[in-house]
Amino acid sequence: MGLTLTWLSVIILIPLAGLFLKTFELSPDQFWGILTSRRTLNALKISFGLAFAAALVNLVMGTIIVWALVRYRFPGRRLFDAIVDIPFALPTAVAGVALTSLFAQKGWLGAPLAELGIKVAFTPVGIFVAMIFIGIPFVVRTVQPVLIDLDAEIEEAAASLGANRWHTVFRVILPSLIPALLTGFALAFARAVGEYGSVIFIAGNLPNVSEIAPLLIVIRLSEFRYADATAIAVVMLVASFLIIFAVNRLQRWAQVRIPAH
Amino acid sequence: MNQPQSYLSSARSDLRSEPRLVRALIIAIAVIFLTVFVVLPLVVVFAQAFSKGVGAYFAALSDPEALSAIRLTLWVAAISVSLNLIFGLVAAWAIAKFDFRGKTFLISLIDLPFSVSPVISGLVFVLLFGAQGYWGPWLQSHNVHVLFAVPGIALATIFVTFPFVARALIPLMQEQGTQEEEAAVSLGASGLQTFFRVTLPNIKWGVLYGVLLCNARAMGEFGAVSVVSGHIRGETNTMPLLVEILYNEYQFISSFAIASLLAMLALITLVAKTFLERHLDEGQLPRGN
Numbered sequence: 001m002g003l004t005l006t007w008l009s010v011i012i013l014i015p016l017a018g019l020f021l022k023t024f025e026l027s028p029d030q031f032w033g034i035l036t037s038r039r040t041l042n043a044l045k046i047s048f049g050l051a052f053a054a055a056l057v058n059l060v061m062g063t064i065i066v067w068a069l070v071r072y073r074f075p076g077r078r079l080f081d082a083i084v085d086i087p088f089a090l091p092t093a094v095a096g097v098a099l100t101s102l103f104a105q106k107g108w109l110g111a112p113l114a115e116l117g118i119k120v121a122f123t124p125v126g127i128f129v130a131m132i133f134i135g136i137p138f139v140v141r142t143v144q145p146v147l148i149d150l151d152a153e154i155e156e157a158a159a160s161l162g163a164n165r166w167h168t169v170f171r172v173i174l175p176s177l178i179p180a181l182l183t184g185f186a187l188a189f190a191r192a193v194g195e196y197g198s199v200i201f202i203a204g205n206l207p208n209v210s211e212i213a214p215l216l217i218v219i220r221l222s223e224f225r226y227a228d229a230t231a232i233a234v235v236m237l238v239a240s241f242l243i244i245f246a247v248n249r250l251q252r253w254a255q256v257r258i259p260a261h
Numbered sequence: 262m263n264q265p266q267s268y269l270s271s272a273r274s275d276l277r278s279e280p281r282l283v284r285a286l287i288i289a290i291a292v293i294f295l296t297v298f299v300v301l302p303l304v305v306v307f308a309q310a311f312s313k314g315v316g317a318y319f320a321a322l323s324d325p326e327a328l329s330a331i332r333l334t335l336w337v338a339a340i341s342v343s344l345n346l347i348f349g350l351v352a353a354w355a356i357a358k359f360d361f362r363g364k365t366f367l368i369s370l371i372d373l374p375f376s377v378s379p380v381i382s383g384l385v386f387v388l389l390f391g392a393q394g395y396w397g398p399w400l401q402s403h404n405v406h407v408l409f410a411v412p413g414i415a416l417a418t419i420f421v422t423f424p425f426v427a428r429a430l431i432p433l434m435q436e437q438g439t440q441e442e443e444a445a446v447s448l449g450a451s452g453l454q455t456f457f458r459v460t461l462p463n464i465k466w467g468v469l470y471g472v473l474l475c476n477a478r479a480m481g482e483f484g485a486v487s488v489v490s491g492h493i494r495g496e497t498n499t500m501p502l503l504v505e506i507l508y509n510e511y512q513f514i515s516s517f518a519i520a521s522l523l524a525m526l527a528l529i530t531l532v533a534k535t536f537l538e539r540h541l542d543e544g545q546l547p548r549g550n
Contacts, residue, residue, distance in 0.1 A: 007348045011420055015385035022388050061294050068291035072284055086299050089527035091481025093501040094520040097508050098302035101309055133298050155277050165279055194378025196484035214380040226393050233381045240376045
């Protein structure tokens with residue numbers, strides 16, 4: 001017990017407390033000034049906005065992938081099931097250079113896209129793509145067990161009561177997946193907001209255009225503007241606290257809705 | 262994991278399935294999406310690494326800078342995995358086998374590094390040990406180097422890999438309950454004997470699982486380590502950091518060669534993880550109640 005608490009406080013509590021203490025060294029005006037400066041605001045907007053959009057894509061695509069993996073049998077299904085975990089396992093720097101070279105103008109996907117007039121690498125679209133990559137396993141792995149455990153009889157009841165397949169899926173199955181879907185969405189969003197390694201290579205990192213908030217923290221640190229770095233970090237940290245809190249509430253809600261087996 | 266497919270259920274299955282066209286469409290979307298977003302990036306790493314042949318690949322890997330990065334990465338992983346293994350065992354033991362106030366708070370604290378941006382994980386150590394940090398000046402006057410040196414890299418890595426072992430063990434130990442330990446103690450076993458002879462054998466697959474994931478993350482961590490490392494060539498560059506530096510210098514073969522080692526680590530980790538998950542599932546079956 002004692003060892004747990006000591007180790008926990010040395011490694012987690014003290015560093016985090018240091019972060020908040022450093023923020024209190026700033027006056028409210030200074031703090032507010034840093035956060036509302038144009039570059040900071042834009043970086044936060046880019047990180048949160050694109051992470052939200054990417055999490056939405058992951059929500060839809062993740063649901064389709066889970067559906068295919070759980071409900072259908074097709075060649076390579078187990079392989080694709082295993083592949084979903086690659087974004088978890090692949091170091092972010094490796095993902096970053098790989099995605100960049102894939103979507104660069106001469107890359108395997110970048111070249112055909114460039115002919116269509118779509119530029120991905122070194123634009124905000126690139127950030128979006130990297131955030132989709134990093135978030136997809138969160139939705140799949142949260143929703144998958146819930147869909148597997150879903151009672152077949154509810155669907156059969158709906159069908160035998162005359163609901164067509166479309167109605168059964170959208171009125172019966174998807175509503176019971178909502179807590180899991182929202183949890184997966186929140187986890188993918190949280191990860192994408194804080195993501196650094198897989199994004200910075202493909203982003204282009206133009207201030208105000210394609211500069212994410214974590215990168216701005218790194219830049220401020222390298223300029224020894226610790227106060228700026230700390231203020232941005234505190235905002236992001238509070239946001240991730242709120243997301244964890246929301247996820248915990250969601251999971252409690254799910255347990256109430258679906259009684260444990 | 263597989264649903265039981267009896268003849269009875271296949272007779273009813275048309276009630277639970279979609280028209281053939283819809284089915285084909287959903288499978289196609291899933292397969293294309295995963296191929297484009299997940300498989301291709303992985304393939305591109307190896308294609309780039311070997312694009313100038315096997316000779317160039319191995320030449321890139323035997324470069325002194327690459328070797329020193331590999332050595333540092335292995336060291337840092339060894340340090341952080343072993344410390345987090347000890348902590349994870351103790352934390353999971355405390356949380357699963359005892360009741361105390363503030364348990365939920367403790368669990369969310371353990372989870373915290375998962376949801377914090379890696380850059381922030383690095384930043385907190387800069388604030389503590391940096392030249393303008395709380396302990397920086399004192400450390401400097403005593404000539405102790407934490408930041409931009411191996412201790413800082415190890416600390417940041419420990420921080421980000423903190424949850425893995427504990428997270429793998431808590432549900433497993435909770436499920437197993439305390440009966441076996443109680444039996445051991447009532448038969449006269451000491452605390453340590455109970456732990457090493459009863460608890461540990463029961464959770465060995467879970468321990469391996471946690472160590473595996475912890476190690477993969479420790480070797481691959483980029484954001485947090487990048488902030489505290491200082492990028493001193495041949496001294497404080499881990500493998501992921503060297504991937505970045507070489508890439509930015511347009512040394513693509515070398516960069517992707519090292520990236521390919523990390524990608525192989527990821528693949529091996531995934532295969533081992535699937536194997537361990539099977540063992541964990543089996544181990545849990547007889548304990549259903």
